[in-house]
Amino acid sequence: MDSGRFFFNHPSSCHGSNVMLFGSGDSVFRGPRSAMNMEETLKRRPFYTSQEDLFNEEYYDEQSPEKKRRLSPEQWLNFIYNWEIKVRLLEKSFEEENKLEPERKSQLASKLGLQPRQVAVWFQNRRARWKTKQLERDYDHLKSAYDSLLSEYDSIRKDNDKLKNEVIFLTEKVQAKELAGAPISGQKSEPLQAEAPHVKAEDRQSTGSGGSAVVDVEEGPHLVDSGDSYFLNATTYPAGCVGPVDGVHSEEDDGSDDGRSYFSDVLAAAEGQNNGEGDQTLGWWVWS
């Protein structure tokens, strides 16, 4: 619960405070500490309360606001209980459905002894808080995905460098052979693979990063027939490094008010790109 801090702070921290409480039914209001007069405060912040209020020494009773009255420990406990029940009920209701239909609003208001307007405002603010948290979670997810892709990128790059070195080595080998003795026309040369040093067959066939091939098509002989670089191929290149930023949707845009991420469609698309390529880069994503 967001307001949990109100319940567990030590009451001694408010000794000497000039805060006073104004009770109305089971609502307790924080009294004016500033220049704002009592009426204004009561009108403006009728819902507000805190644990410190609960342990404060005095408050004004609804029936006789001019008289101070000391709350017994039992009364305070009752107040804590009632207030906590209210917030818990609102939270529970919010978890079930974060939008508030008129009927539910009226029910909650009468159940909690609040104005329907207060319930509506509470839900509005609660949605705003939820959205802020959701954005933070989305940011964390995206950052994690970015870091993961960056790491994968580095790995693929290293593989690529390794393969390029292999190409250079083999090219030099072939050239040396040709210089040593001109090959008979039509003679089949030895498989290059057999002479490649320090490179295992698995390395050439698979890098463990979804496949890899020599990128550079301009220098040296090609070991791949297609001539296309897998590395630069958009269908294979891990998605999500840049795209999602441009594709961010607001809550209103995608109607993602159902607990899903604001970036869900973008990430789902990115994940779809990876599917079928044996790459589960975005497998971390879970609906929150």
Add this chain to the structure above:
DNA sequence: TTGTGTTTTACGACCTCC
């Protein structure tokens, strides 16, 4: 003690939907 950041309630402006 003071300044700053955070949390919560509340409101007004504006937008969307029926």
Add this chain to the structure above:
DNA sequence: GGAGGTCGTAAAACACAA
């Protein structure tokens, strides 16, 4: 046009660091 939504912000209070 009204109801209800989001967004931005004010106000109050607290926590915490300097």
